Amino acid sequence: MNAFARLSLNQATVQSWSVQEAVDGCARAGIGWIGLWREQVAEQGLHESARLARDAGVRVSSLCRGGFFPAATAAQRRARIDDTARALDEAAALHTDVLVLVCGGLPEGSRDVDGARQMIEDGVAALVPHAAERGVRLAIEPLHPMFAADRSLITTLTLANDVVERVASPHVGVVIDVYHVWWDPAVYAQIARAAPYTLGFHVNDWIVPLPDLLRGRGMMGDGCIDVRRLREAVDRAGYAGPIEVEIFNDVIWSTPGDDVVAHMKDRFVSEVL
Amino acid sequence: MNAFARLSLNQATVQSWSVQEAVDGCARAGIGWIGLWREQVAEQGLHESARLARDAGVRVSSLCRGGFFPAATAAQRRARIDDTARALDEAAALHTDVLVLVCGGLPEGSRDVDGARQMIEDGVAALVPHAAERGVRLAIEPLHPMFAADRSLITTLTLANDVVERVASPHVGVVIDVYHVWWDPAVYAQIARAAPYTLGFHVNDWIVPLPDLLRGRGMMGDGCIDVRRLREAVDRAGYAGPIEVEIFNDVIWSTPGDDVVAHMKDRFVSEVL
Numbered sequence: 352m353n354a355f356a357r358l359s360l361n362q363a364t365v366q367s368w369s370v371q372e373a374v375d376g377c378a379r380a381g382i383g384w385i386g387l388w389r390e391q392v393a394e395q396g397l398h399e400s401a402r403l404a405r406d407a408g409v410r411v412s413s414l415c416r417g418g419f420f421p422a423a424t425a426a427q428r429r430a431r432i433d434d435t436a437r438a439l440d441e442a443a444a445l446h447t448d449v450l451v452l453v454c455g456g457l458p459e460g461s462r463d464v465d466g467a468r469q470m471i472e473d474g475v476a477a478l479v480p481h482a483a484e485r486g487v488r489l490a491i492e493p494l495h496p497m498f499a500a501d502r503s504l505i506t507t508l509t510l511a512n513d514v515v516e517r518v519a520s521p522h523v524g525v526v527i528d529v530y531h532v533w534w535d536p537a538v539y540a541q542i543a544r545a546a547p548y549t550l551g552f553h554v555n556d557w558i559v560p561l562p563d564l565l566r567g568r569g570m571m572g573d574g575c576i577d578v579r580r581l582r583e584a585v586d587r588a589g590y591a592g593p594i595e596v597e598i599f600n601d602v603i604w605s606t607p608g609d610d611v612v613a614h615m616k617d618r619f620v621s622e623v624l
Numbered sequence: 625m626n627a628f629a630r631l632s633l634n635q636a637t638v639q640s641w642s643v644q645e646a647v648d649g650c651a652r653a654g655i656g657w658i659g660l661w662r663e664q665v666a667e668q669g670l671h672e673s674a675r676l677a678r679d680a681g682v683r684v685s686s687l688c689r690g691g692f693f694p695a696a697t698a699a700q701r702r703a704r705i706d707d708t709a710r711a712l713d714e715a716a717a718l719h720t721d722v723l724v725l726v727c728g729g730l731p732e733g734s735r736d737v738d739g740a741r742q743m744i745e746d747g748v749a750a751l752v753p754h755a756a757e758r759g760v761r762l763a764i765e766p767l768h769p770m771f772a773a774d775r776s777l778i779t780t781l782t783l784a785n786d787v788v789e790r791v792a793s794p795h796v797g798v799v800i801d802v803y804h805v806w807w808d809p810a811v812y813a814q815i816a817r818a819a820p821y822t823l824g825f826h827v828n829d830w831i832v833p834l835p836d837l838l839r840g841r842g843m844m845g846d847g848c849i850d851v852r853r854l855r856e857a858v859d860r861a862g863y864a865g866p867i868e869v870e871i872f873n874d875v876i877w878s879t880p881g882d883d884v885v886a887h888m889k890d891r892f893v894s895e896v897l
Contacts, residue, residue, distance in 0.1 A: 457832075461848070462849065463850070464806070464807070495770065496769050496770070496807040497768065497769070497834070499807035500807075500832045500834075500847075501832050501833055506808070506809070510809050533737070534737070534772035534773075535769070536741070536782070536783050557773055559773045560774055561837065564770075564834065564837065574773075575735050577736070
């Protein structure tokens with residue numbers, strides 16, 4: 352059994368690599384999965400990206416990202432939904448069936464948390480027919496509450512699960528990132544609840560003290576998250592898919608990509624498996 | 625009816641003021657309450673601080689802070705409890721019956737969230753007899769989850785309420801700060817639940833984008849929190865005590881204290897009442 356069979360490099364971890372470089376880097380390191388981002392895919396070209404991954408024998412575990420549903424006007428909300436529909440098309444072209452959703456925070460100037468959460472749910476529901484048509488699933492990612500205002504009002508796995516169960520489509524589920532959920536007293540119960548619709552699992556770490564909200568995540572083992580316990584809980588719930596390493600960190604971003612990948616493989620064995 | 629009858633200046637909002645200056649500033653501005661911090665009280669002298677407040681006709685709404693219960697060794701945990709017992713003595717000397725608890729994060733090097741939460745509950749429970757003797761109540765403050773690792777693993781009002789109800793003493797309750805709880809989908813239900821033991825309410829705002837985790841809070845009205853809706857919910861639950869303005873912010877800290885207090889009064893009327 353290959354220890355790295357489930358390991359996936361989320362492209363955000365090696366910010367300097369193009370899709371081609373990232374796919375080649377995975378192939379060199381014997382990593383069979385990659386998580387891609389739309390911006391880098393657009394730079395490389397959508398179909399070229401799909402071809403590069405296929406030729407290298409690297410499968411796309413997920414595409415980041417759609418969402419950001421709340422907006423001040425109906426036209427803006429429609430534009431966000433349309434953009435996420437295009438992301439579903441791109442995911443299908445890349446042969447991944449998981450599109451990660453960062454659902455969005457408050458519309459500018461608004462304080463209406465409940466209203467914005469309703470816009471999120473409406474946006475997800477509106478995309479279900481298109482997701483079904485493309486054979487791609489919408490993976491709601493709960494984000495840490497420090498991103499509530501500007502990135503996602505889906506601040507807990509509980510809330511993500513609530514939305515999934517109300518929308519009630521086989522094309523909607525959750526992706527669980529340890530960085531966003533580790534602090535939540537309900538996390539283990541909610542991981543069990545999410546068993547039927549867990550579409551992805553992301554690992555990294557929470558460094559103490561946190562160097563930066565956005566670019567201060569750590570490599571697994573460098574922080575205080577019990578990553579293995581969370582991985583075991585997700586596995587016990589029945590998730591057997593890829594495990595993406597997604598780290599936004601200025602220090603890691605200034606390290607050569609091959610070194611990051613080698614370090615990531617070591618830590619995957621010592622901290623995750 | 626005096627619009628400012630419930631307004632309290634938490635001393636942290638005007639970092640440059642000593643206890644004497646803060647008490648005098650409150651008196652000048654017609655503010656009848658002040659929240660004090662142990663460090664500044666120690667600098668001024670405990671009994672001198674009590675005398676200054678009494679002579680100025682300013683009552684102490686709360687003392688910050690005890691807690692930080694989790695630690696690697698039993699001796700360290702004992703020391704934290706002993707320190708919080710001294711804080712109870714100080715609160716009594718200052719004629720306030722509320723000691724705010726920042727409960728503490730993970731012991732250094734630990735990833736055991738459940739174990740640390742148990743240490744918190746054990747610490748609170750251990751202090752109940754001393755709190756009863758002093759006539760001071762222990763007010764558990766849930767902190768924003770971004771402080772989970774290093775400041776408090778009591779990351780939600782739900783969790784604070786759980787601890788209060790398990791410890792089940794009239795000398796233990798919660799203090800609710802809008803900055804820490806506004807993002808929580810359960811917050812309104814948990815405010816109602818906390819009705820019998822809500823011991824304080826703190827207001828400020830969440831600026832978008834957040835300038836700094838620790839020193840980036842905003843004046844009410846400068847951010848995205850619906851402060852009034854939260855105040856109404858806390859009032860509806862029956863809380864009628866002081867409302868502390870507690871703002872850690874580098875810009876506000878470099879503004880003359882009297883100007884901060886005047887601005888705070890304006891915003892208290894326009895954003896809170």
